[in-house]
Amino acid sequence: MSKPARHVFVCSQNRPAGHPRGACQHKGGGEVLQAFWGELQSRNCWDKVAVTYSGCLGPCDRGTNVVVYPEGVMYSNVTTADVGEIFDSHLLGGTPVSRLLTPEGVW
């Protein structure tokens, strides 16, 4: 891929079932990643947005976590239902989705 305007990293960390920290992969992280890739495909905006899976982003209790650069905006408790809005508002529109922001102090 060429350098995108915005790069989304979707936490896809896995842990054993019952692990006290939990893991984004148990909270729909895999489905959220696929939803981001699906939006990328359907919008054909590869020149503007890149979507990559990542390891643990920190606040596991709030997963699925997603971080968007270059802004360094983190979203928590992201579900597949939120992905279209993140694309429209933030990734293509430039305005972060405030209701999903990871609280200050956590990130």
Place this chain on the structure above:
Amino acid sequence: MSKPARHVFVCSQNRPAGHPRGACQHKGGGEVLQAFWGELQSRNCWDKVAVTYSGCLGPCDRGTNVVVYPEGVMYSNVTTADVGEIFDSHLLGGTPVSRLLTPEGVW
């Protein structure tokens, strides 16, 4: 982790042996990731730098690839021998390591 000044993503993509694209994991990506985490530990600079593994960053033939945000600087052909310099010069010093930059047009 709290929001870092710089966030390093180290490609840790794996593929079957003999795959035509290759994979950073076959080019020392795992060792490079561990080297970044080792520098983070020994420098105790968790407030300034975050290190996370990631999926494929694109130019597999140039692995191991590493991307640093918020600058969006990508490095290619990174080995464990380069990690200390990337920390000193770029992650803590603010000056990217020009000899390792992924060529323009590729990223």
